[in-house]
Amino acid sequence: MPEENKKIGLVLSGGGVKGMAHIGVIKALNEHDIYPHYISGVSAGALVGALLANNYKPDDMLAFFKETPLFKYNFVTINKPGLFDTEKYMLALEKFFPENRFEALHLPLYVTATNLQKGKPVYFQTGELLHPLLASAALPPVFSPVEIKGELYSDGGVMNNFPLEPLQGQADYIIGSYTSSMQEVSKKEIGNSLQISQRANLLMLHASALNKLHIPDLLFRPEGLGLIGVLDKRGIDKAFELGYEHASKVLDQVVFASQA
Numbered sequence: 001m002p003e004e005n006k007k008i009g010l011v012l013s014g015g016g017v018k019g020m021a022h023i024g025v026i027k028a029l030n031e032h033d034i035y036p037h038y039i040s041g042v043s044a045g046a047l048v049g050a051l052l053a054n055n056y057k058p059d060d061m062l063a064f065f066k067e068t069p070l071f072k073y074n075f076v077t078i079n080k081p082g083l084f085d086t087e088k089y090m091l092a093l094e095k096f097f098p099e100n101r102f103e104a105l106h107l108p109l110y111v112t113a114t115n116l117q118k119g120k121p122v123y124f125q126t127g128e129l130l131h132p133l134l135a136s137a138a139l140p141p142v143f144s145p146v147e148i149k150g151e152l153y154s155d156g157g158v159m160n161n162f163p164l165e166p167l168q169g170q171a172d173y174i175i176g177s178y179t180s181s182m183q184e185v186s187k188k189e190i191g192n193s194l195q196i197s198q199r200a201n202l203l204m205l206h207a208s209a210l211n212k213l214h215i216p217d218l219l220f221r222p223e224g225l226g227l228i229g230v231l232d233k234r235g236i237d238k239a240f241e242l243g244y245e246h247a248s249k250v251l252d253q254v255v256f257a258s259q260a
Contacts, residue, residue: 001254002034002173002217009171010036010052011164011216012045013209014157015179016139016230017239019044020065021222024243025177027058032251036175040123040166042112042156045177046136050129053105054097058240065236068092086134086143093130102126110166111136112156116145121159123166141197142231162209164216176216179225179243180206198230218254222246 002008012022022045029035041049051061068089094100102109102125111124113135124132135146135153145152156163157180167174180202190199213219222242228235 001032001251002175006172007037007170008034009038009040009164009167009174010049011162011167011174011176012039012041012049013176013178013180014043014045014137014155014161015225016044017065017232017235018179018225018228018230019048020062020236020239021179021225021243021246022048022177023058023061024222024240024245025220025247026052026061027244028247028251029175030058031248032255034175034251036107038108038110038167038171040110040112040163041136042161042163043137043139044179046111046133046156049109050105050111050133051096053107053109055106056096062236062240064092064096066233086138086146089134090130093133097129097133100128100130102129105129110163112160112163113146113148113153114156114158114160116152116154118151119159121156121163122153123163125166139230142194157208158204160208161206162212164212173218174216176213176219177243177247178209178213178219178221179239180209202230218250220247220250 013019039049039053048061051064109125111132112121113124113132115122131146131148135148136156138144138146139155145154161180162176162178164174164176185199190196223246224242225239228239
């Protein structure tokens, strides 16, 4: 457990709906009086991290994801690469982040997105907030890339699905929550183009993080998330519960070990 005077950094991976487990982890951390000083997130983790940095509680975070439509007919695009126009989700974000600036948040936040043209991850931390958030979660080819200052950005997990780098050298104690779980699937589960694309994306996201999971001082990897679809909103509550139960168990064990 981190000492009282330690600056805590929280890293939140991508994972789509599986990333709702982050909210459960945050609830368990709060119940053990652990609150981060810095947050770094990507994709779903960037959205959760932004809500946390703006002082939203776990119930409010869940409400955000339940209220925000993933797939709406009028969000379909024929003029941009991708099935759905990512810009259409701006209204949902404006409701929760009306000031639309990193500097308006209550905690320092790093949002990872992939610069598609330069082929590198970018860590946003100042200036306009909403476009980096949209870009970070724009999973190709489902969601269209987002233009920021004349360049195209997409899901940060493509290049870095566990962005702890911005916290190294700042945080004294790094906590990680990793929700891009992997499990073997049957041929039936990758039987159409969308399923193949989702599977390939998941493999890519997972591969980009594996060699860094040993770095955090404390890491949460909730089990059972593999049964939840990356874009299946029906799994929101289940992912949250898995995250909360896992983190509560781990934290109780850590506290017990420290007192022994």
